[in-house]
Amino acid sequence: MSDTSTPAPRLLLASQSPARLATLRSAGVTPEVRVSGLDEDAVLDAATARFGALDPADAVLVLAQAKAEEVAQVLTREARERDEASDAVGPEESAPIVVGCDSMLELAGEVYGKPKDADEATARWRAMRGRSGVLHTGHWLVDLRDPQDGGSGATLGATSSTTIHFADVTDAEIAAYVATGEPLAVAGAFTVDGLGGAFVESIEGDHHGVVGISLPLVRELLGEIDVAWTDLWA
Numbered sequence: 672m673s674d675t676s677t678p679a680p681r682l683l684l685a686s687q688s689p690a691r692l693a694t695l696r697s698a699g700v701t702p703e704v705r706v707s708g709l710d711e712d713a714v715l716d717a718a719t720a721r722f723g724a725l726d727p728a729d730a731v732l733v734l735a736q737a738k739a740e741e742v743a744q745v746l747t748r749e750a751r752e753r754d755e756a757s758d759a760v761g762p763e764e765s766a767p768i769v770v771g772c773d774s775m776l777e778l779a780g781e782v783y784g785k786p787k788d789a790d791e792a793t794a795r796w797r798a799m800r801g802r803s804g805v806l807h808t809g810h811w812l813v814d815l816r817d818p819q820d821g822g823s824g825a826t827l828g829a830t831s832s833t834t835i836h837f838a839d840v841t842d843a844e845i846a847a848y849v850a851t852g853e854p855l856a857v858a859g860a861f862t863v864d865g866l867g868g869a870f871v872e873s874i875e876g877d878h879h880g881v882v883g884i885s886l887p888l889v890r891e892l893l894g895e896i897d898v899a900w901t902d903l904w905a
Protein backbone atom coordinates (compact mmCIF):
# COMPACT_ATOMS: atom_id res chain seq x y z
CA MET A 672 0.00 0.00 0.00
CA SER A 673 1.77 3.24 -1.06
CA ASP A 674 1.86 6.12 1.41
CA THR A 675 -1.17 8.27 0.49
CA SER A 676 0.28 11.41 2.19
CA THR A 677 3.16 11.54 -0.28
CA PRO A 678 2.17 12.81 -3.77
CA ALA A 679 2.75 10.33 -6.59
CA PRO A 680 6.17 10.92 -8.19
CA ARG A 681 6.15 12.72 -11.55
CA LEU A 682 8.60 12.03 -14.37
CA LEU A 683 9.74 14.81 -16.70
CA LEU A 684 11.36 13.73 -19.99
CA ALA A 685 14.18 16.07 -21.03
CA SER A 686 14.01 15.01 -24.68
CA GLN A 687 12.32 16.01 -27.95
CA SER A 688 12.35 12.38 -29.05
CA PRO A 689 8.86 11.24 -30.08
CA ALA A 690 10.00 7.64 -29.72
CA ARG A 691 11.09 8.10 -26.10
CA LEU A 692 7.77 9.75 -25.25
CA ALA A 693 5.77 7.04 -27.05
CA THR A 694 7.76 4.31 -25.28
CA LEU A 695 7.02 5.77 -21.84
CA ARG A 696 3.34 6.31 -22.69
CA SER A 697 2.92 2.75 -23.95
CA ALA A 698 4.33 1.62 -20.60
CA GLY A 699 1.71 3.62 -18.69
CA VAL A 700 3.84 6.66 -17.86
CA THR A 701 2.83 10.10 -19.17
CA PRO A 702 5.73 12.45 -18.51
CA GLU A 703 5.86 16.17 -19.01
CA VAL A 704 8.38 17.06 -21.73
CA ARG A 705 10.96 19.85 -21.69
CA VAL A 706 13.63 19.90 -24.38
CA SER A 707 17.21 20.85 -23.50
CA GLY A 708 18.81 23.30 -25.93
CA LEU A 709 22.12 21.57 -25.48
CA ASP A 710 25.12 21.92 -27.82
CA GLU A 711 26.02 18.22 -27.75
CA ASP A 712 29.31 18.69 -29.59
CA ALA A 713 30.43 21.31 -27.07
CA VAL A 714 29.54 19.01 -24.16
CA LEU A 715 31.49 16.11 -25.70
CA ASP A 716 34.47 18.35 -26.50
CA ALA A 717 34.58 19.60 -22.90
CA ALA A 718 34.30 16.07 -21.51
CA THR A 719 37.02 14.79 -23.85
CA ALA A 720 39.30 17.69 -22.92
CA ARG A 721 38.79 16.84 -19.26
CA PHE A 722 38.78 13.04 -19.30
CA GLY A 723 40.42 12.10 -22.61
CA ALA A 724 38.77 9.98 -25.32
CA LEU A 725 35.42 8.63 -24.09
CA ASP A 726 34.13 5.10 -24.65
CA PRO A 727 30.77 5.22 -26.50
CA ALA A 728 28.95 3.99 -23.37
CA ASP A 729 30.44 6.90 -21.41
CA ALA A 730 29.82 9.46 -24.17
CA VAL A 731 26.06 8.82 -24.20
CA LEU A 732 26.00 8.99 -20.39
CA VAL A 733 27.81 12.34 -20.37
CA LEU A 734 25.26 13.70 -22.86
CA ALA A 735 22.27 12.25 -21.03
CA GLN A 736 23.51 13.82 -17.79
CA ALA A 737 24.08 17.19 -19.46
CA LYS A 738 20.56 17.21 -20.95
CA ALA A 739 18.87 16.19 -17.67
CA GLU A 740 20.88 18.62 -15.56
CA GLU A 741 20.30 21.53 -17.95
CA VAL A 742 16.52 21.02 -17.84
CA ALA A 743 16.67 20.51 -14.05
CA GLN A 744 18.45 23.85 -13.67
CA VAL A 745 15.77 25.62 -15.74
CA LEU A 746 12.99 24.04 -13.67
CA THR A 747 14.70 25.00 -10.41
CA ARG A 748 15.11 28.59 -11.59
CA GLU A 749 11.46 28.77 -12.69
CA ALA A 750 10.29 27.43 -9.30
CA ARG A 751 12.41 30.00 -7.46
CA GLU A 752 10.99 32.81 -9.64
CA ARG A 753 7.43 31.56 -8.95
CA ASP A 754 8.09 31.50 -5.20
CA GLU A 755 9.54 35.03 -5.30
CA ALA A 756 6.65 36.35 -7.39
CA SER A 757 3.89 34.87 -5.30
CA ASP A 758 3.48 35.37 -1.55
CA ALA A 759 0.40 33.16 -1.65
CA VAL A 760 1.09 29.90 0.09
CA GLY A 761 -0.80 27.55 -2.14
CA PRO A 762 -0.56 23.79 -2.71
CA GLU A 763 2.83 23.59 -4.41
CA GLU A 764 2.92 21.02 -7.21
CA SER A 765 5.55 18.45 -6.30
CA ALA A 766 8.74 18.86 -8.31
CA PRO A 767 9.46 16.10 -10.84
CA ILE A 768 12.16 13.53 -11.38
CA VAL A 769 13.91 14.59 -14.60
CA VAL A 770 15.17 11.93 -17.03
CA GLY A 771 17.53 12.65 -19.91
CA CYS A 772 18.77 10.22 -22.57
CA ASP A 773 21.21 10.00 -25.46
CA SER A 774 21.75 7.25 -28.05
CA MET A 775 24.64 6.38 -30.39
CA LEU A 776 25.60 3.40 -32.54
CA GLU A 777 29.06 1.88 -32.14
CA LEU A 778 30.22 0.00 -35.26
CA ALA A 779 33.72 -1.25 -36.07
CA GLY A 780 35.32 1.17 -33.62
CA GLU A 781 33.39 4.21 -34.87
CA VAL A 782 30.51 6.01 -33.10
CA TYR A 783 27.50 7.37 -34.98
CA GLY A 784 24.64 9.69 -34.00
CA LYS A 785 22.15 10.84 -36.62
CA PRO A 786 23.51 10.95 -40.21
CA LYS A 787 23.91 14.52 -41.49
CA ASP A 788 22.38 13.78 -44.92
CA ALA A 789 21.14 11.08 -47.28
CA ASP A 790 24.62 10.40 -48.66
CA GLU A 791 25.96 9.73 -45.17
CA ALA A 792 22.98 7.49 -44.35
CA THR A 793 23.65 5.51 -47.55
CA ALA A 794 27.35 5.17 -46.83
CA ARG A 795 26.62 4.02 -43.27
CA TRP A 796 24.19 1.34 -44.42
CA ARG A 797 26.70 0.08 -47.01
CA ALA A 798 29.23 -0.22 -44.15
CA MET A 799 26.93 -1.83 -41.60
CA ARG A 800 24.90 -4.31 -43.71
CA GLY A 801 25.55 -7.92 -42.75
CA ARG A 802 27.52 -6.77 -39.68
CA SER A 803 26.82 -6.16 -35.99
CA GLY A 804 26.96 -2.98 -33.96
CA VAL A 805 26.04 -1.86 -30.45
CA LEU A 806 23.37 0.76 -29.80
CA HIS A 807 24.25 2.53 -26.55
CA THR A 808 21.67 4.66 -24.74
CA GLY A 809 22.70 6.78 -21.76
CA HIS A 810 20.08 7.56 -19.09
CA TRP A 811 20.34 10.19 -16.33
CA LEU A 812 17.91 11.03 -13.52
CA VAL A 813 17.83 14.22 -11.45
CA ASP A 814 15.51 13.94 -8.43
CA LEU A 815 14.06 17.43 -7.87
CA ARG A 816 11.37 16.30 -5.41
CA ASP A 817 11.23 18.03 -2.04
CA PRO A 818 12.50 15.94 0.87
CA GLN A 819 9.00 15.93 2.38
CA ASP A 820 7.78 14.33 -0.86
CA GLY A 821 10.43 11.64 -0.55
CA GLY A 822 12.97 13.57 -2.61
CA SER A 823 16.52 12.20 -2.41
CA GLY A 824 18.29 15.10 -4.14
CA ALA A 825 20.13 12.36 -6.04
CA THR A 826 21.45 12.50 -9.57
CA LEU A 827 22.35 9.14 -11.11
CA GLY A 828 22.52 7.34 -14.41
CA ALA A 829 23.53 4.29 -16.40
CA THR A 830 23.90 3.13 -20.01
CA SER A 831 22.02 0.30 -21.76
CA SER A 832 23.87 -1.39 -24.62
CA THR A 833 22.14 -3.62 -27.16
CA THR A 834 23.89 -5.59 -29.91
CA ILE A 835 22.23 -5.15 -33.30
CA HIS A 836 22.68 -7.70 -36.11
CA PHE A 837 21.98 -5.96 -39.41
CA ALA A 838 20.64 -7.82 -42.45
CA ASP A 839 22.74 -7.94 -45.62
CA VAL A 840 20.49 -5.46 -47.42
CA THR A 841 20.81 -4.65 -51.12
CA ASP A 842 21.78 -1.30 -52.61
CA ALA A 843 18.20 -0.95 -53.84
CA GLU A 844 16.81 -1.52 -50.31
CA ILE A 845 19.24 1.03 -48.92
CA ALA A 846 18.21 3.58 -51.53
CA ALA A 847 14.51 2.99 -50.84
CA TYR A 848 15.00 3.17 -47.08
CA VAL A 849 17.07 6.37 -47.21
CA ALA A 850 14.46 7.89 -49.54
CA THR A 851 11.84 7.53 -46.77
CA GLY A 852 13.82 10.00 -44.68
CA GLU A 853 13.53 7.86 -41.54
CA PRO A 854 17.26 7.08 -41.24
CA LEU A 855 18.08 10.81 -41.07
CA ALA A 856 16.10 11.32 -37.86
CA VAL A 857 17.57 8.56 -35.74
CA ALA A 858 20.89 7.62 -34.15
CA GLY A 859 22.66 4.96 -36.19
CA ALA A 860 20.45 5.65 -39.24
CA PHE A 861 18.11 2.77 -38.40
CA THR A 862 15.05 1.96 -36.34
CA VAL A 863 14.19 -1.41 -34.86
CA ASP A 864 10.46 -0.55 -34.48
CA GLY A 865 9.87 1.41 -37.70
CA LEU A 866 10.60 1.00 -41.42
CA GLY A 867 14.10 -0.16 -40.50
CA GLY A 868 12.74 -3.16 -38.62
CA ALA A 869 12.98 -5.41 -41.69
CA PHE A 870 16.71 -4.72 -41.87
CA VAL A 871 17.49 -5.76 -38.26
CA GLU A 872 17.85 -9.56 -38.14
CA SER A 873 18.16 -9.84 -34.37
CA ILE A 874 19.20 -7.98 -31.22
CA GLU A 875 20.85 -9.02 -27.98
CA GLY A 876 19.74 -6.83 -25.09
CA ASP A 877 16.93 -4.41 -24.31
CA HIS A 878 14.59 -3.52 -27.20
CA HIS A 879 13.42 -0.19 -25.79
CA GLY A 880 16.99 0.85 -25.16
CA VAL A 881 17.40 0.75 -28.95
CA VAL A 882 14.24 2.81 -29.50
CA GLY A 883 15.68 5.42 -27.12
CA ILE A 884 14.88 4.70 -23.46
CA SER A 885 15.38 1.41 -21.61
CA LEU A 886 12.31 0.84 -19.42
CA PRO A 887 13.91 -1.81 -17.15
CA LEU A 888 16.96 0.41 -16.63
CA VAL A 889 14.82 3.44 -15.72
CA ARG A 890 12.88 1.18 -13.31
CA GLU A 891 16.21 0.12 -11.75
CA LEU A 892 17.46 3.71 -11.42
CA LEU A 893 14.16 4.81 -9.87
CA GLY A 894 14.51 1.92 -7.42
CA GLU A 895 17.82 3.40 -6.27
CA ILE A 896 15.92 6.51 -5.10
CA ASP A 897 13.12 4.41 -3.55
CA VAL A 898 10.59 5.11 -6.29
CA ALA A 899 8.50 2.16 -7.49
CA TRP A 900 7.94 2.13 -11.26
CA THR A 901 4.27 1.36 -10.70
CA ASP A 902 3.86 4.56 -8.65
CA LEU A 903 4.35 6.41 -11.98
CA TRP A 904 1.11 4.82 -13.21
CA ALA A 905 -0.91 6.94 -10.73
Ligand SMILES: Nc1nc2c(ncn2[C@@H]2O[C@H](COP(=O)(O)OP(=O)(O)OP(=O)(O)O)[C@@H](O)[C@H]2O)c(=O)[nH]1
Pocket residue numbers: 685686687688689690691706707738772773774775784785856857858859861862863864865881882883
Ligand atom coordinates in the same frame (compact mmCIF):
# COMPACT_ATOMS: atom_id res chain seq x y z
N1 LIG B 1 11.66 4.95 -33.14
C1 LIG B 1 13.00 4.75 -33.02
N2 LIG B 1 13.80 5.83 -32.75
C2 LIG B 1 15.13 5.57 -32.62
C3 LIG B 1 15.70 4.30 -32.78
N3 LIG B 1 17.05 4.42 -32.59
C4 LIG B 1 17.30 5.73 -32.31
N4 LIG B 1 16.14 6.40 -32.31
C5 LIG B 1 15.95 7.83 -32.04
O1 LIG B 1 17.10 8.52 -32.47
C6 LIG B 1 17.26 9.66 -31.63
C7 LIG B 1 18.68 9.62 -31.06
O2 LIG B 1 19.15 10.92 -30.98
P1 LIG B 1 19.42 11.62 -29.56
O3 LIG B 1 20.39 12.71 -29.77
O4 LIG B 1 19.70 10.60 -28.52
O5 LIG B 1 18.01 12.25 -29.15
P2 LIG B 1 17.21 13.39 -29.91
O6 LIG B 1 16.17 12.75 -30.78
O7 LIG B 1 18.15 14.34 -30.59
O8 LIG B 1 16.44 14.11 -28.75
P3 LIG B 1 17.08 14.75 -27.42
O9 LIG B 1 16.95 13.72 -26.35
O10 LIG B 1 16.21 15.97 -27.16
O11 LIG B 1 18.52 15.09 -27.72
C8 LIG B 1 16.24 9.56 -30.50
O12 LIG B 1 15.10 10.37 -30.79
C9 LIG B 1 15.86 8.09 -30.54
O13 LIG B 1 14.53 7.87 -30.07
C10 LIG B 1 14.81 3.20 -33.07
O14 LIG B 1 15.21 2.04 -33.22
N5 LIG B 1 13.49 3.48 -33.16
